[in-house]
Amino acid sequence: MKPRCLVLAGALALVLSGCSPSSSGAPEKNLDDPAKKDIAMRLVSSAENSTLDWEAQYGYIEDIGDGRGYTAGIIGFCSGTGDLLEVVTRYTEARPGNALERFLPALRGVLGTDSHEGLGDAFTGAWAKAASDPVFRRAQDEERDHAYFGPALVRALDDGLSALGQFIYYDAYVMHGYADAKGTVGFRTIRAGAVEAAAPPSRGGDEEEYLNAFLDARVEAIRREPSHSDTSRVETAQRVFVREGRLQLETPLAWKVYGESFRIDEE
The missing domain is CATH 3.30.386.10 (Chitosanase, subunit A, domain 2)
Known part of the structure; x- marks a missing residue:
C-alpha cells in the first residue's frame, strides 16, 4: 500500500547552500532543484511507463x-x-x-x-x-509531492544523502510506499535493513557504501513481493549510478530497466 504520509513543511525548504562542491566544481544541488527533479521524474517514468516523457502520463x-x-x-x-x-x-x-x-x-x-x-x-x-485540465495535473503534482517526493527528500536530507541518494529514496517511496502492507515491504523496513548493514553519511558512513546497502535491502524487498520480481530498476539503473559515482545525478546518465535502454544527455 502507498499510504498518505505527513510532510514536515519546513523541511522541504532546506537547501544545503553550504555543501562542498561537486567534482565539476559546481555547488551541490538537492533533488528539489527543478532540473534535478525533472531528471528524477524521467527516471521514474522509465520504470513506471517505459518512457522519459513523464509529462505525457497524467x-x-x-x-x-x-x-x-x-x-x-x-x-x-x-x-x-x-x-x-x-x-x-x-x-x-x-x-x-x-x-x-x-x-x-x-x-x-x-x-x-x-x-x-x-x-x-x-x-x-x-x-x-x-488530463487536459491543468487543475487535475496540479492535483497529481501535489499528491506526488505530499505523499512521496516530500517525505523522501526530508528523510534523505536527514540521512545526509546527495541528489542520487535522494532519488533512490524517492523511487523506493513510489514503488513500495512508506510502511509495510499485506504482501509488500515498505520504505521504512528497507531503510531499517540498510542502516543495520551500513551507516548513512549523517552518522559518519560512506555514502556509496550506504546506498549499496539500501539497494541490497530493496532488492530483497522486491523479491519478497508477489507482484514484483524484476530487480533491473535497481541493478541496471540505480546501482549503475552509484558505481559510476554520480552522486549529483550528473549527466549523461545511461541505464536499462525491464530490458529497455534509456539515456539523458543534459539536464
Whole structure:
C-alpha cells in the first residue's frame, strides 16, 4: 500500500547552500532543484511507463495485474492503495463538479482491493479526459509531492544523502510506499535493513557504501513481493549510478530497466 504520509513543511525548504562542491566544481544541488527533479521524474517514468516523457502520463490508467487495482497518472497512483482517491479528492476540492467527482464513493469502496466495482470504462475514460485540465495535473503534482517526493527528500536530507541518494529514496517511496502492507515491504523496513548493514553519511558512513546497502535491502524487498520480481530498476539503473559515482545525478546518465535502454544527455 502507498499510504498518505505527513510532510514536515519546513523541511522541504532546506537547501544545503553550504555543501562542498561537486567534482565539476559546481555547488551541490538537492533533488528539489527543478532540473534535478525533472531528471528524477524521467527516471521514474522509465520504470513506471517505459518512457522519459513523464509529462505525457497524467492521463495514463490501466490495471497492470499487481493486485492494486487501477494504476494511473505520473507515478502510478493506485485505486487499491488510496493515493488515487487522494488525487481525485484534491481535484474535486479545487474544481467541484468535475467528471471524476461522482466516482469518489466507488473509490472509497475499493480501498484495499483490486476491484473495479463502480469504476470501469466510465472511470478510466473520465480520468484520461481530465488530463487536459491543468487543475487535475496540479492535483497529481501535489499528491506526488505530499505523499512521496516530500517525505523522501526530508528523510534523505536527514540521512545526509546527495541528489542520487535522494532519488533512490524517492523511487523506493513510489514503488513500495512508506510502511509495510499485506504482501509488500515498505520504505521504512528497507531503510531499517540498510542502516543495520551500513551507516548513512549523517552518522559518519560512506555514502556509496550506504546506498549499496539500501539497494541490497530493496532488492530483497522486491523479491519478497508477489507482484514484483524484476530487480533491473535497481541493478541496471540505480546501482549503475552509484558505481559510476554520480552522486549529483550528473549527466549523461545511461541505464536499462525491464530490458529497455534509456539515456539523458543534459539536464
